[in-house]
Amino acid sequence: MSDNHGTFVHQLLLGPWDNFIYFIGDRPSRKVAIVDPAWHAPTILAEAERLDVEIAAILCTHSHFDHVNAVEDLLGTLDVPVHMLAPEVEFSGFRCENLQVSKPGDRVRVGEHLEITMMHTPGHTPGSCSYRLRDGIVTGDTLFVNGCGRCDFVGGEPQTMYATLKSLVEGLPAQTIMYPGHNYGPTPTATLDAQLRENPYLRHPTVADFVAHRMDGKTPNTPLPPAPADWALSTPT
């Protein structure tokens, strides 16, 4: 668990598709925001209990079900706001109780020390959001360690993704820690500086090069795959 300026980030790998769920917290108050709760609400709640934290907000990077399919179950026991950017809500039709339809630049305060800023980072989906922390950024499916989100799914747009990635790496400090939405890389996190050296998707000089790489072998407007039928078999005992 990293700890900076009275805040912390805890990363939980959960589910059949290597999703990372984040507990971003304010240490003095033990309040946390959960990013992208998915797959198994009881495990997420048990993790919160084990960490001795109080869940104060749910933050969604985007609407794909592998990032939000535990939201409803959590709202069965939690009365907390659920944040998602307006263009993502409009694109997906996502609805839930306590939904806070947000706009880029909106800030979520958790406890005394933690302030999280919503950044619009489209490309994987039209309303994808990255959550900016003081020293880090939770990127969802926009940027992975040594990868980036696919742009061939419905709503994806590789040209837009190129602009998003360019703005991220040019606009944020080099030592910003990137917290991705899936565990696809050799390490679970990386600094943007390291990614500029090692992430092939950040090394394309032109948008045309990027689009060719990102869409190689892919078909635009591909539907999301269904959840694997056997994923429930891996429920922890």
Place this chain on the structure above:
Amino acid sequence: MTTRAAVAHAANKPLRRNWRGMAVGGASEIEIDPMHEGWSIRSLITF
């Protein structure tokens, strides 16, 4: 047999749990959470 099961079978291993918790303190400071420690096969689907 599902794809995941087939992959595990081909590797002569049981289908393994993909549930694991870890704390983050930078790439060199990873702690595996013993409560959820298991091991995983990488998903064949990426996003």
